Amino acid sequence: MSFDYTGSAYAIRDDIPDAHREIWRNIGQPGNWWRGEDRVAFVEESRNARSCRACEKRAAALSPEGDFGPHHTTTNLPELVVDIVHRLTTDPARLSRTWLDKVNAGGITDEAYVEILGVVVAAISIDALHRALGLPLEPLPAPVAGERSGYRPPGAADSGAWVHTVQPENASEAEADLYPGGRAGNVISAMSLVPDAVRMLKTLSRSHYLPMRCIMTPGDNAGRAISRNQIELVAGRISSLSDCFY
Amino acid sequence: MLSLSARSHGDTVDINGVVAGDEVATGIPGDRALLAFAEVCLGDDAESIAGARGQVMEELGEAAMVDAACIVANFQRMVRIADGTGIPLDPQMAAVTAGLRKDLGINGYSAASLTPEPGWAARLLARLMKPFLPAMMRRRTAPQKG
Numbered sequence: 001m002s003f004d005y006t007g008s009a010y011a012i013r014d015d016i017p018d019a020h021r022e023i024w025r026n027i028g029q030p031g032n033w034w035r036g037e038d039r040v041a042f043v044e045e046s047r048n049a050r051s052c053r054a055c056e057k058r059a060a061a062l063s064p065e066g067d068f069g070p071h072h073t074t075t076n077l078p079e080l081v082v083d084i085v086h087r088l089t090t091d092p093a094r095l096s097r098t099w100l101d102k103v104n105a106g107g108i109t110d111e112a113y114v115e116i117l118g119v120v121v122a123a124i125s126i127d128a129l130h131r132a133l134g135l136p137l138e139p140l141p142a143p144v145a146g147e148r149s150g151y152r153p154p155g156a157a158d159s160g161a162w163v164h165t166v167q168p169e170n171a172s173e174a175e176a177d178l179y180p181g182g183r184a185g186n187v188i189s190a191m192s193l194v195p196d197a198v199r200m201l202k203t204l205s206r207s208h209y210l211p212m213r214c215i216m217t218p219g220d221n222a223g224r225a226i227s228r229n230q231i232e233l234v235a236g237r238i239s240s241l242s243d244c245f246y
Numbered sequence: 247m248l249s250l251s252a253r254s255h256g257d258t259v260d261i262n263g264v265v266a267g268d269e270v271a272t273g274i275p276g277d278r279a280l281l282a283f284a285e286v287c288l289g290d291d292a293e294s295i296a297g298a299r300g301q302v303m304e305e306l307g308e309a310a311m312v313d314a315a316c317i318v319a320n321f322q323r324m325v326r327i328a329d330g331t332g333i334p335l336d337p338q339m340a341a342v343t344a345g346l347r348k349d350l351g352i353n354g355y356s357a358a359s360l361t362p363e364p365g366w367a368a369r370l371l372a373r374l375m376k377p378f379l380p381a382m383m384r385r386r387t388a389p390q391k392g
Contacts, residue, residue: 010308010311010312011308011309011312012312013312016316050290088326088330092325092326092329092330093325093329095329095330095332096332097332100332114331117326117327117330117331120326121323121326121327121330122323124322124323124326125319125320125322125323126319128287128318128319128322128323129315129316129318129319131287131290131292131295132283132287132295132299132315132318132319133299133312133315134292134295134296134299160333160334160360161331161332161333161334162331162332163331163332165331185336186333186334186335186336187324187327187328187333190327190328190330190331190333191327191331201323201327204320204323205320207316208316208317208319208320208323209316209317209320209321218247218250218251218253218254219251219254219255224313225306225307225309225310225312225313226276226280226306226310226313226314226317227274227275228251228254228255229248229251229252229255229257229259229274230274230275230276230277230280230306230310230314231251231313231317232247232248232251233248233263233264233272233274233277233280233281234280234281234283234284234314234317234318234321235247235248235317235320235321235324236247236248236261236264237263237264237267237280237281237284237285238284238288238317238318238321238322238325239264239321239324239325240264240265241284241285241288242288242321242322242325242329244324244325244328244329
């Protein structure tokens with residue numbers, strides 16, 4: 001069984017491995033724009049990025065643009081895709097619209113990019129929890145063969161982000177589950193160009209952070225062992241250390 | 247959210263700890279241990295992480311440490327979603343936090359340029375609405391199910 005925490009030195013809530021298994025299953029499946037094996041390779045490259053000399057050089061450089069040598073890679077993903085995954089992992093605060101334009105010019109559409117982002121951030125989050133708890137990383141998910149759906153949600157439009165998003169008022173029936181209250185913050189709708197990326201985000205947020213119904217209720221800690229003040233202190237510190245303005 | 251959470255409980259919290267780290271006593275129980283844990287978890291030094299983990303457990307207990315680790319993990323995801331899609335701050339949040347962001351110095355972050363500064367009318371309205379914000383946010387999300 002994957003994500004078996006019964007041998008962990010610490011008691012881990014049951015909803016956490018449940019969420020992780022759901023995400024791992026999802027990652028292994030064919031997506032809208034990528035095959036299952038590609039999506040698993042994104043996870044592998046995200047792990048490679050943490051020991052990548054080129055990424056280390058780039059992170060230390062004043063500008064993220066330049067030649068920092070080849071990435072440490074173990075997959076057959078195209079060079080540009082490897083670079084996207086490594087940047088998302090090791091230097092996200094210096095991504096820019098100009099950079100994404102170059103990604104698009106290299107043949108990666110916004111839709112394909114958002115799917116990469118959705119997989120990478122889910123895997124980073126799960127791996128981060130394992131590191132924080134001193135647990136070994138989970139073996140990669142098993143890829144499932146199958147066709148990409150090519151689905152682009154009909155309500156996707158420019159909402160001021162670099163990529164199109166589906167705003168709650170434009171969500172079709174297929175995306176109605178993304179915004180059950182009819183409203184959502186920009187960070188929730190950010191990846192809605194690939195609706196399953198939002199579904200993965202919600203699954204993980206529910207067990208790692210708070211259920212959606214509690215998030216905008218200041219003071220509600222959903223029965224966690226730390227108070228909402230303590231939760232937001234840690235959240236704010238991670239955002240600040242990551243130079244994240246949002 | 248920290249500011250709103252503290253206000254909803256009537257707690258006095260120094261939110262500068264979010265930016266300054268453990269140099270600031272925030273008034274939140276276990277703050278230094280939590281901040282230290284958050285910081286080392288962004289790196290790869292397993293020994294430092296283990297030490298910080300032990301400190302949180304000693305001060306707040308095992309379940310608190312696990313929940314804190316979950317928050318660390320969650321926000322390593324959220325920052326990348328925000329940075330990777332170039333989303334601006336939500337307009338209401340931008341108006342309400344205009345002064346706070348200036349005080350904390352986070353308007354210098356590169357992504358700050360994605361959010362237009364709210365005009366004087368929006369800032370004034372936000373200031374007037376601030377005491378009612380926790381209740382408004384509760385009402386806004388009441389129908390949602392987890």
